[in-house]
Amino acid sequence: MQFKSEKKLLVTGASGNLGTAIRSLVRCAGIDRNDLDITDAKAVKTYFAHHRFDILIHCAAYTDVAEAEKDHASCYRINVAGTENLVRSFSGDKFVYISTDYVFDGQRGNYSEDDVPNPVNYYALTKLLGEIATRQYPNTLVIRTCFKPDGPWKYPKAFIDQFTSHDYVSERAPDIVRASLTQGLFGLIHIAGTRKSVYELARKNSPQVGKMSLADVPVTLPRDTSLNSSRWNDLKKSIR
Numbered sequence: 001m002q003f004k005s006e007k008k009l010l011v012t013g014a015s016g017n018l019g020t021a022i023r024s025l026v027r028c029a030g031i032d033r034n035d036l037d038i039t040d041a042k043a044v045k046t047y048f049a050h051h052r053f054d055i056l057i058h059c060a061a062y063t064d065v066a067e068a069e070k071d072h073a074s075c076y077r078i079n080v081a082g083t084e085n086l087v088r089s090f091s092g093d094k095f096v097y098i099s100t101d102y103v104f105d106g107q108r109g110n111y112s113e114d115d116v117p118n119p120v121n122y123y124a125l126t127k128l129l130g131e132i133a134t135r136q137y138p139n140t141l142v143i144r145t146c147f148k149p150d151g152p153w154k155y156p157k158a159f160i161d162q163f164t165s166h167d168y169v170s171e172r173a174p175d176i177v178r179a180s181l182t183q184g185l186f187g188l189i190h191i192a193g194t195r196k197s198v199y200e201l202a203r204k205n206s207p208q209v210g211k212m213s214l215a216d217v218p219v220t221l222p223r224d225t226s227l228n229s230s231r232w233n234d235l236k237k238s239i240r
């Protein structure tokens with residue numbers, strides 16, 4: 001599927017999983033750390049003084065959940081200060097911030113936009129702080145989503161006791177582009193798939209994958225962060 005837009009789009013984190021998938025769907029400029037380090041406030045300001053975009057889809061992030069527990073400073077700098085740098089310097093029509101299902105503690109699942117976040121690890125905390133930084137501005141859209149890289153499951157095992165509404169990134173990216181291009185859509189929206197165990201998701205691409213439990217890993221991971229995407233699913237019916 002290809003999207004057409006008259007708008008000038010920029011994607012941060014262009015070399016990442018989601019950035020790559022988005023760039024395959026719509027004509028857009030893309031930058032990663034080599035082009036612009038988002039933690040460098042001066043460089044970000046200079047960049048936007050010389051480049052004008054209508055829509056910014058901010059995918060760049062420190063995404064290693066386990067490493068983030070050991071290196072709070074780097075995670076904070078990229079996910080919070082980096083996001084603040086972008087939102088302060090960008091002056092286009094719409095700033096789209098990609099957030100995560102991990103903002104919830106995973107006690108219950110089926111979280112809607114009205115539920116109260118309660119992050120249980122440092123990565124998730126910084127993503128929530130990033131949301132707050134962007135939501136001070138009226139032209140922002142926060143998309144809470146979740147996905148895994150395309151291709152075979154990266155690990156020999158997958159959690160049987162962690163539930164999620166993840167799909168693979170190429171299944172999720174079209175709706176993220178669609179929402180980003182939807183005129184007048186601002187605020188907060190959940191865009192995810194149906195609830196399933198991580199093991200079920202892994203088996204879709206790697207039928208031989210083994211089973212493991214959340215109790216087997218040293219980092220605290222939420223048990224059920226499935227998202228309720230009914231608001232988006234209803235809205236999508238009215239979007240051409």
Ligand SMILES: NC(=O)c1ccc[n+]([C@@H]2O[C@H](COP(=O)([O-])OP(=O)(O)OC[C@H]3O[C@@H](n4cnc5c(N)ncnc54)[C@H](OP(=O)(O)O)[C@@H]3O)[C@@H](O)[C@H]2O)c1
Pocket residue numbers: 012013014015016017018019031032033034036037038039058059060061062063078082098099100101127145146147148149
């Ligand atoms: N993957 C998931 O399961 C998941 C779930 C929910 C939400 N999300 C969110 O979705 C977004 C995209 O995730 P992803 O999996 O596509 O990420 P990813 O594959 O880990 O890619 C991260 C991107 O961020 C860039 N980046 C990191 N530090 C940077 C810096 N200081 N300045 C500029 N760019 C920097 C990286 O560039 P370099 O490669 O050059 O360092 C890379 O292009 C993130 O906001 C993430 O929090 C992800």
